[in-house]
Amino acid sequence: MSRSSSDVQRSNGMPVLGLGTWQNTDPEECAGTVATALEMGYRHVDTAQAYDNEAEVGDGIARASVPREDVFLATKVWIDNLAPADVRETTERSLEKLGVDAVDLLYVHWPARAYDPAETLGAFDDLYDDGLIDRIGISNFEPAQVTEAVETADAPIFANQIECHPLLPQEELRAHCADHGIEVVAYSPLARGEVFDVPEIQAVAEKHGVSEAQVSLAWLREKDVTAIPKATGEEHVRDNWASRTLDLDDEDVARIDGIDRRERMVDPDFAPW
Secondary structure, eight states: OOOOTTOOBOTTSOBSBOEEOTTOOOHHHHHHHHHHHHHHTOOEEEOOGGGTOHHHHHHHHHHSSSOGGGOEEEEEEOGGGOSHHHHHHHHHHHHHHHTOSOBSEEEEOOSOTTOOHHHHHHHHHHHHHTTSBSOEEEESOOHHHHHHHHHHOSSOEEEEEEEOBTTBOOHHHHHHHHHTTOEEEEESTTGGGGGGGOHHHHHHHHHHTOOHHHHHHHHHHHTTOEEOOBOOSHHHHHHHHHGGGOOOOHHHHHHHHTOOOOOOSOOOTTOOO
8 A cells, every 4th residue: 555755654644754762862862863853754752761861852842843732752651660659659750851731642551560550551541531642542552461461451541652563573572452442662773773684674764765763664564563663863754754655565574474583572570481
């Protein structure tokens, strides 16, 4: 299906390509990258309490000549802050750092440590009811945790942010989320650079005269997955943005689907798998 620069936002309001900001902690570089991306056309910015850059992300949004209401802004509550009182306190602090009255999407960063489904999601429901967040998200949730969250929260679970790329396609988890009407958002969509060295992806990139990064991002889009690649320099920000107009044919998708590697890049001790 052909997609153009005007086709950057799903009907649910979330743009299909966003800017990830993990490890972008240099204040000027982070704010500058966010502003550059927004001026270029990005309308989805992702951060987290644990990234320690919410203030810089907020600065970048403020610098750009893009109305706040046009920016889909997401952040995440860290695993130490998932008790109800901490959810409220740290979310209010996140909003202050970001310089906004509300975020479009707030994730439970991991189902770990202080996470208790009823108490944590109850606190998220309260934030939702109070208008401090527009959508509730979960992150790094496996199928069992997804089902539990859907059954526990009063507000809809909007998205599950997971590691997803051609080396970790997450077919079962994506299907489970689809069954529950939950969007999938892919972090590390370039497998932390590994996609540049995969022969199948290299071949598709050469065929279309594009980068391996664009191929990986276009492949995720074909799977109805929203990608939030991290980028810092303008060249990488622009290259990722160009993936919107790359149309992979069935042969391209099949070639990437056939990659015989399964590699997880993010695997902390507290992960649920």
